[in-house]
Amino acid sequence: MKTYKHINHTIYNNLNEILNKLDNRVEVQACSIIFGENRETLNIAWIEESITNEEKYEVKIETQKTLTNALKKLGISNDKKIDESLFLAEEINNQLIFQSYIQEENTENIISSISSTAKSEKTHIPYETIMYVNDLNIAISSKSFHIRYILLLKNIDSVNNHLFNYKPQVAFLRMVLDYYFQDYYKINEHSNLVLLDNNGNIEMRYRENSSQFLQRMARLFFGKVENMISENKDMSFMMSSSQEITETEKSQYYINPLFDKIESISTRTYEGKHPFGCLLILTPSQLSNPGLINYLIHFEQTQTITLEDARRIRKLLELTNNEQDMYIIADHNIIYGIGDINWSMLEVEDEALFKVEFKGLSRYDLTLVSTEKLSSKDARIINEADAKIFQMTTKLGIVSKPLISLSFKYPQIGIEGFNAEQFERIMKNQFKSIGNDHTKKLRSMIQKATEQQNGTMIVITDPSTAKSELQKLSKQSTLIQSEEINPLFIKYLATIDGAIYFDTTGACHAIGVILDGLAEGDGGDASRGARFHSAHRYMAKLKKEHKACVIAIISEDGMVNLIPEPVNKLTVIREVKIMMEDISKKDELNDSDFQSYAEKLKQLSQYTTIEHNNYFDIAKALYQKESFKEAINYCNRAISCLEKFDATYHRKKASALLKYAYSVGNPKDNPDKKQEKLTYFNLLLEETELIINNLNQNKYISNDYNLRALALTGIGGLSNGNERDEYQEKALDDYNQALKINQSSTLYYNRAIQYLEMEKFTEAARDYGLSYMIDYKDESLKRMEQLFATEHSLFFDVIDMYIEKKDETLDKEETMLEFLNTHAKRLLAEHPKEEDRLKQYELFQSIFQNE
Structure with missing residues (x-):
């Protein structure tokens, strides 16, 4: 188990670091499924980055009992009828999984944080979550394991989301993920297993850090684009979803020099000015398409200008104007001239070209430019020469999708870091x-x-x-x-x-x-x-x-x-801290305060997931401020975010339920309060039974039984006849169970109250005495004296208890003995007939010797 966690931590942490350098808005959550050699499931874990209250990031790994639990965390629930076999199949097809999530237009997507989308690629509905699946084969202690990672990437802008799912071959994010799982770690060529070193750590293939990996990916991506251009690849290739990366492809992409050519141009200045301007890169078939290019300047073929001629191309950039659609026209090798494009000549939704936009010193974007039909509102039927003709104007939209932005060779996705x-x-x-x-x-x-x-x-x-x-x-x-x-x-x-x-x-x-x-x-x-x-x-x-x-x-x-x-997780932590400070400094909280907190959290939840510990921190602050009803509410919100039972959360909720039940008021003074008080005592009983039933005996603490006993006492006090007696007996049983675990002053005190309710005065007096012997609370002393005033003979029961228990490391400071001596003198004064009975106890010999 420790090895699994170590591997998951490494895989997640490295990937998270890479993606955050690519786009620091990205949040990564992952489900890990570990299979044995016979494809049996050995471990399922949920992995995500968590932020502590000290605003420190840490990787949190939680073992899941079933895949269903993990899929729920991904936003996939059983009521959506998703086939789990999609995630357990031998071969994984990301496109198939993606298509299985696409619902009819305007219906809710099964991934809750993704807006609805339609099957048509024409539908542009922004959404921000991507799901991706890939595998690693690994050897641990001479045994081979298969690890499947289901990733949920959040805060992906709509452009990159669209590319990832519909044009994966030109999605840089998709390439980074594919290569991470297939080319980041060292793999044994014969067994196809990821190698571990002598310390059990995964070995990296090229000993590169996250920045170096992304730089390598940028070079390979430009190499891939160059390959697509030279081979006349069209939109159908861009839409294919193959994840397999061959060694031939990697070599081909790496030796293609397009990246170096563009980078060299971007580092050139002209008369002290940084490079700004645009370069269009077309395929051979597009360049030979008559009428596609309107040349302002068309260079002679006898004086070829190649892309390697960075100094000359830098000068030519001064003639371009992106706003006026005036570009340098080129393929992956040669500059042909300066001109614009007759976009109507492109085959709609089948062809695309690439634009490099230079945006300063060593800064440039690579963009995919294509056309698509726009909906027309002028459709009409006209009569012409005794015939009816349906006439409609076709409008073309020029669509630009930024593929990658580079700054000093460091790649990023998103529109200039702007979402x-x-x-x-x-x-x-x-x-x-x-x-x-x-x-x-x-x-x-x-x-x-x-x-x-x-x-x-x-x-x-x-x-x-x-x-x-x-x-x-x-x-x-x-x-x-x-x-x-x-x-x-x-x-x-x-x-x-x-x-x-x-x-x-x-x-x-x-x-x-x-x-x-x-x-x-x-x-x-x-x-x-x-x-x-x-x-x-x-x-x-x-x-x-x-x-x-x-x-x-x-x-x-x-x-x-x-x-x-x-808004991100760190924003939530900070806002919760502000709320907690506001709660603590206010003299009194009112409904408008509670409404303000709820509204703020509602706004935050629109942007990111609010984790259970955030709600629980607010619950604790409200509890401290004695706003117990609101504390219960936030405990419930925290518990609803948990996938497994957490005794700490339920115990805090139980304490808040008890405190609120007590705060409701005395039903004798206000009969209307009886039902509310009874309701909360019953809720407390349910909560404590839930705690006790969900813990094994070794994890019980005395307060679990104490709280249930208090619930039973509360319900019994509001009941009559046999029902009252039954609740009281059950409460007494729980106090006895609690005292077996921990002989605390509070438990003896609470049991004494229960004995009083049952009119067992001897037992109550003894328990008050025991409570006082442990921590000398004045309240226990006061209760004993009240009992002695009612029935003075109870004093002798306490004396007997003291003699019985004094050697059990109780009354170390002999404070109880001092009280007994003081009360014995008072008893002699008030009840002289008890002198002979008192003389039977050695404890009081000093009283009679002084006489």
Whole structure:
């Protein structure tokens, strides 16, 4: 078992590190199924990255009893009629698994976090989760094992999600995963088994770290693209889903030099300027397609310009213009000219070409460009020459899908580190009434701003906030008339220092804005620059004024950080900490507080999974504040997130149920409270029975029986006749069981109360005495004295108990003996006839000797 966990930890940790460098928004969850040599299932585990309250990341591995349990964690439940054999078959086909999840359009997808999608590739519905399956064969202690990993990747933008599932051959993420499982670890050529070293650690094939692996993948990916171009591969090849990687393919891809050619161009400057511009790479059949290319400049074939001529191509980039669709036209070897494309000449949904867009020094994107038919609304029937003709205009959309972005040879996926779906959700969360058109307009502004070279900030507030804020900032801004800006010009406005200030309608109010804000103790990051810190300070200022705001921080390399930050597990931890601090510092909590906490968690849950420990932390804070009913609620939410029984959570819930039942009030004073009190005592009884029934005898603690006894006592106290007697006897049995485990003062005290309820006064007096002998609580002493005042002869029962128990390491400080002597003197004064009886005890000889 330890070896399984070690292997799972290594495989998951390495993959998680690779994917986070590829896109730091990605969250990875995994199910591991380990098969024996005869395909018997030996172990099923759930693996994910967890964040502790100290905001430290750690890998958490939980063994699962069945595959069903693990599939539920993947969002697949039995009511969806998913065949588990898909995940247990000898051969795994990711495309088959993906297709099995696709439901009819506008129905809920079985993976809860994926929005519904349709079978047609034309349907563009954003979703953010990818499922992937692959295997490793491994040898442990001379035995071979087969390990299947079912991965759930979250926070994948819609473009990469679409590529992964519909065009896997050009999905860089898919290539990274395939190679990770087939080419990252050292494999024995004869047995096809992953090798372990003498310490039981998995050996890497090339001794490369995660960054080196991704750089190798980028080279291979460009090599693969070059191979597709040279062999005239069309869209049907891109849509094939084969995962098998042959040694021939790897060698072919690696020696193809397209990566080096593009990288060399990207590092060239021209008259001090960094490279910006576009290069279209076409297949031989596309280049020979008459009418496809409209050349502005067509080079003579006698003076061939090759892609290796980086210096000359860098100059030619100055003639290109991406906005005006003017490109360098090339194949994988030669530059043919500069021109644009007659997109109508491409076969719709069958052909595609590749675009390299240079975005600064050693920065460029590789994009897949294709056309697809758009729905037409002008369909009509016309009469012509005694014939009816159905007439409709065909519209083509030019679709660009970024495949990979590189910065100084380091690959990333996503649109310049900017997730459009996350931006739209953050905008709608901050500005409830903002329209889709305005959101898309602002998104376009941010995307275009990534093309400038110096970095900038874009601030978005509502119109009234923008107006009032810029009145305050007028001396440190360049104010302009409030109007919309063409996104094509935004990169020029971003060249001056300061932020660009927009409102939620897309109107720009000012440029070059120097933001003022509040310095917060936890709002900084020593690794970040002045732009990052000024944005956070300004956001803190507006937050204190209860004003909504979104800020996009765009760095020199085109990366985008959004404030408020996109929600992830760390965000949840921080928000829960804020809630806990708010709970602890308030004198009294009310319904509006509880509603505020619930609403905040509801918003967070729209973006990421809130783990059970987050809910439990809130439950503990509420319990500490004596908000027991809300503590019960959050314990239930924590428990509902668990796959297996956790006694700690159930015990806290049981304690909260008891405390709340006591807090309801006395039914004698308020008869309406009787039913509520009885309800919570019954819930406590159910909870404690659940705890006891789910634990083996070695894991019981005395408080499990104590809490059940208190529940039974509570129910019995609200019952009558025989039913009352039955509950009291059961409670007494539980106290006896608890005291077998731990002879604590509290248990003797509680059992004494039960004896009083049953009018067993001798036993009650003895238990109060035992309780006092252990920790000398004044309450136990007070209860004894009350009993003695009612029936003084009970004092002798306590004396007998003391003599019986004093040698069992009780009454170490002889405080109980002192009390007995004091009370004996009082008894003599009040009941002189008891003198002879007292003299029979050696304990009191000193009293009579003094006389």
